[in-house]
Amino acid sequence: MSADFAAALLATDGRCPPGLTTWNGSAPEQRFAVYRNNVVVGLVDALADSFPVTQALVGEDFFRAMAREFVRVAPPRSPVLALYGEDLAGFIEDFGPAAGLPYLADLARLEYLRVLAWHAADADPVAQAELAALLAAADALAAARFRLAPALFVLDSAHAVASLWAAHQADDVAAALAGGDPERAEAALVCRNGLEVEVFSIGRGAAAFIGLLQQGAPLATASTQALAVAARFDAAPTLALLLRVGAITGITTPRRQQS
């Protein structure tokens, strides 16, 4: 029973499942369409909420048509709808009508990271005293490992998606977009700071550096490897940014582990 009903919900041919009746003998197709509409429109609305700049880039009609296609091939696998849309970026990559906007998939990736950051676990930043102690012991600093906030994400893109996203937060989007080149490679840092999710444009070296710290690499190792990615990489401003957004939630040093 449910299998026929469920299949008809996502079908596009207007059919309804067998075995439906109506008190007045009216055709059940029109009544069944209420369910189909609830399902598809509800899921498209959920995607529109999570991907507002993706929608702004292609326009509402295009976005909703694309989202309807996505809903039909990739309906949610979980009732936790806040996290629906993880696969939308991959879908966009293969979606022919969007081929003219090669940056659209990564923009959708960025917006999904914002969703993840918004709902990620809370974690308190390290205390100032702990940081001061570390900075005072230069020998320990190189070997220090950082625990970063669960609400921190990095996206290394071949397109300037962080700038593109930021331009869409401006009052005058057209002016903010002027002169920007979406074809420029750019990395984005996405982080919840307090109750707000922030997006920063960072260098590719910084992106590599943060990625290595997230994997547990010691500070000196992460710095060295980031320099191999970007010769002009400087760890100091990147660490300052991480501190400013409260993204460093723990520090371990070899000496500390012994004590």
Added chain:
Amino acid sequence: MHLQPAPGRRVATARSRSLPARAGIGLKPEHFRDIVETRPDLGFFEIHAENYMVAGGPFHHWLTRIRELYPLSIHGVGLSIGGEGPLDEAHLDRLAVLLDRYQPESFSEHLAWSSHGGNFYNDLLPAPYHATTLARVCEHIDRVQERIKRPMLLENPATYVEFAASTMAEADFIAEAVRRSGCGLLLDVNNVHVSCTNHGRDARAYIAALPLAAVGEIHLAGFAEEIDAAGAPLLIDSHGAPVAEAVWELYCHALDLTGPMPTLLERDNDIPALPVLLAEARHAGRILECVLPFAAESAVA
């Protein structure tokens, strides 16, 4: 035998932790800050469980504060109690974590299904009313109540089609599910009006056939109006409009039968500013106050 007083205390605690027989509204993110800053006079807030099944962030930040100020009802929309397959145990685990964290005065879910074959359809879908569905629904309610270690309320659905395979009337099906499982009833008066209009039934007769002694909460909402293929009215449970006059009348009728009940004003689409919802809640509150003397008499009798 020295432990004998304990059960009595436990019952007293359970009673004091039920929702007040006052009006409440659905908690919406756009109103979080307003609520904490203005602390409107309301009986309770209700949340959709699934919206808060995330690890952290602003939703938990605000709900934690608001829960300290108000009684709370948690209302599930994704358990798929009317589904053909077994319940999603991972989802049930998430629900148990949420209930542990917020200790709501009430938990409710729907007589409907929303998941099939691993997909979630994000709507409250209908099931045929016969012995097989009844056995499955009761099994699912048993499992839910066992897992969350508290009773749940089952909500009567709004539906747009019926099934040739049904052998029971909906109200009889609900009465039997409540009797067998021991769950309570969430009487959604708007759903009664919507379904009875959509299926040519008498709303008062439908309510009379429900197990009214089991009602623990009432829902009120607005609907949208369309017509079916024969030109008959087809009401859509949209939660996107003020409560209709016919539903207010049916609410008064229901309260005459149940006594005063915690009453939720549901608004999930086209959400207006907080004062608009508070005014609607005050209207329900005035109706509830008129019912109080009756309830006091019947409690004494």
